[in-house]
Amino acid sequence: MYPKPIERYFAPRNLEEALRLRAEYAAECALIAGGQSLLPRMKARLASHRTLIDLNHLENLTGIESVMDCVRIGALVRHRAAAADPRLRQTASALSDAAQAIGDLQVRNRGTVIGSLCEGEPASDIAPAAIALGAHLRLKHTVGERLVPVTALKSGVIDPREVATHLEFVTPTPGTFSAYLKVGRAAQDRPIIGVAALVVFDREGRSTRAVIVVGGVHPAPQLALRAAATVKDVLLTSRLLTTAGEAAAAEIATQDDTMASAQYRSQLIRSLVPQVLAQVLARFRQEAR
Amino acid sequence: MKREITITINDEVHTATVEHRYLLVDFIREIAGATGTHVGCGFEGRCGTCTVVVDGYAVKSCLMLAVQADGAKLLTIEGLARGEELHPLQAAFRDLHGLQCGFCTPGFLMTLYDFLKDPIDSEDAIRHAMSGVLCRCTGYVHIVAAVRQAIAVLAAMTPTERARWFPL
Ligand SMILES: Cc1cc2nc3c(=O)[nH]c(=O)nc-3n(C[C@H](O)[C@H](O)[C@H](O)COP(=O)(O)OP(=O)(O)OC[C@H]3O[C@@H](n4cnc5c(N)ncnc54)[C@H](O)[C@@H]3O)c2cc1C
Ligand code: FES
Ligand code: FES
Numbered sequence: 001m002y003p004k005p006i007e008r009y010f011a012p013r014n015l016e017e018a019l020r021l022r023a024e025y026a027a028e029c030a031l032i033a034g035g036q037s038l039l040p041r042m043k044a045r046l047a048s049h050r051t052l053i054d055l056n057h058l059e060n061l062t063g064i065e066s067v068m069d070c071v072r073i074g075a076l077v078r079h080r081a082a083a084a085d086p087r088l089r090q091t092a093s094a095l096s097d098a099a100q101a102i103g104d105l106q107v108r109n110r111g112t113v114i115g116s117l118c119e120g121e122p123a124s125d126i127a128p129a130a131i132a133l134g135a136h137l138r139l140k141h142t143v144g145e146r147l148v149p150v151t152a153l154k155s156g157v158i159d160p161r162e163v164a165t166h167l168e169f170v171t172p173t174p175g176t177f178s179a180y181l182k183v184g185r186a187a188q189d190r191p192i193i194g195v196a197a198l199v200v201f202d203r204e205g206r207s208t209r210a211v212i213v214v215g216g217v218h219p220a221p222q223l224a225l226r227a228a229a230t231v232k233d234v235l236l237t238s239r240l241l242t243t244a245g246e247a248a249a250a251e252i253a254t255q256d257d258t259m260a261s262a263q264y265r266s267q268l269i270r271s272l273v274p275q276v277l278a279q280v281l282a283r284f285r286q287e288a289r
Numbered sequence: 290m291k292r293e294i295t296i297t298i299n300d301e302v303h304t305a306t307v308e309h310r311y312l313l314v315d316f317i318r319e320i321a322g323a324t325g326t327h328v329g330c331g332f333e334g335r336c337g338t339c340t341v342v343v344d345g346y347a348v349k350s351c352l353m354l355a356v357q358a359d360g361a362k363l364l365t366i367e368g369l370a371r372g373e374e375l376h377p378l379q380a381a382f383r384d385l386h387g388l389q390c391g392f393c394t395p396g397f398l399m400t401l402y403d404f405l406k407d408p409i410d411s412e413d414a415i416r417h418a419m420s421g422v423l424c425r426c427t428g429y430v431h432i433v434a435a436v437r438q439a440i441a442v443l444a445a446m447t448p449t450e451r452a453r454w455f456p457l
Pocket of ligand 3: 387388389390391392393394423424425426427428
């Protein structure tokens with residue numbers, strides 16, 4: 001199947017030019033990064049755009065860098081690069097796990113971390129991990145910029161004149177460990193349920209902070225606050241992990257759709273939360289050794 | 290609505306004026322005439338048989354516009370062998386029955402080409418690397434065996450010999 005005719009295609013080399021074009025064509029244009037979400041939609045005629053602005057030739061947006069006390073991921077960082085980045089693996093493993101969990105090799109070669117957040121799709125692997133890390137999206141337009149927390153991203157939040165340039169989060173302090181796990185229908189599928197967890201440990205191995213985020217639920221990923229409370233200020237034991245799973249399954253509202261029933265989703269939450277916490281604990285123990 | 294673009298496919302330069310919405314896979318098949326790259330799905334980009342190597346990375350050519358590949362260097366299934374000499378991956382597929390009808394094969398070979406540049410010799414890693422290509426008749430057991438053979442053959446080569454098999 002073919003996209004509807006595209007009248008204009010621009011491949012700007014610098015951000016200023018991209019922002020100018022974006023402002024000029026606003027609602028009738030779409031930005032294209034990896035195209036792994038946009039092109040299937042355009043081919044299925046679920047979306048059509050008269051103007052496309054291709055971000056792939058922009059300079060200075062391909063890196064993962066530390067700036068002051070923040071980690072900044074550029075708009076052209078592909079899932080493959082995010083999954084392989086040693087610093088992310090070390091300090092923000094939930095995000096590298098999520099990038100590695102996306103689709104297949106070809107989709108990871110092309111799709112971008114930021115594109116995954118901008119597509120406004122609840123069944124995204126990146127969103128729960130980014131939320132667990134407290135990440136923000138930097139949105140620029142011709143005369144200014146703003147930071148929007150990933151928790152606030154739903155469709156319509158990004159203005160048609162804006163371009164997301166970076167994903168940013170405060171570099172996690174030593175003692176912070178995280179992980180992401182998902183279940184999809186097939187190896188290359190979007191998550192039916194995906195769970196990100198982040199725990200801060202003190203020297204004795206007690207958790208001083210815990211965040212658990214469940215994705216694959218409507219309309220956006222949800223924080224499992226009660227489940228997180230069960231694993232805070234304690235030494236984690238396997239019994240506690242099971243309790244956290246029960247708590248999360250009880251507090252997160254799930255939905256029936258073509259991918260899975262609500263009941264199956266709750267069951268997946270019950271089983272994934274302990275698994276992902278166990279992974280966080282294993283990472284902590286490995287480093288403690 | 291149209292734009293002139295130049296794409297290098299297997300060392301041959303192709304210039305054409307195409308509609309913005311023209312898909313890369315159609316440029317490869319219809320303009321360059323390299324019909325070894327197949328099309329197996331409508332819009333969803335899941336079968337993987339259209340996979341080609343663009344500037345070194347395996348991508349699904351049905352999920353890229355031709356205009357996006359302006360200036361790029363591509364390797365397709367036709368560019369894998371050196372004359373009569375099969376690429377070690379092709380030879381392994383032949384030796385170990387990694388194909389029956391062959392419809393999916395170009396997608397497997399071009400995806401695994403990317404994986405074999407820096408391979409991990411484990412069944413799990415191989416299965417993950419090829420999860421983006423579907424085979425509906427051979428099944429995956431023989432394909433995994435073929436990849437393991439290719440990994441061994443390539444590992445036994447000198448770096449220069451090996452590099453010859455990875456031009457992109
Ligand atoms: C076969 C297949 C399997 C997949 N499996 C998974 C999976 O397992 N898990 C998962 O989460 N996803 C999956 N996806 C979806 C896909 O991987 C992601 O949605 C994709 O990586 C998004 O990034 P992109 O760069 O390709 O975005 P694009 O398709 O280029 O863009 C997506 C949307 O975001 C907008 N956008 C992109 N960049 C910016 C920017 N910088 N600023 C503002 N707006 C922007 C675009 O305008 C568009 O609306 C799969 C897709 C395919 C085809
Ligand atoms: S034709 Fe099926 S993935 Fe491209
Ligand atoms: S060999 Fe026939 S589909 Fe794979």
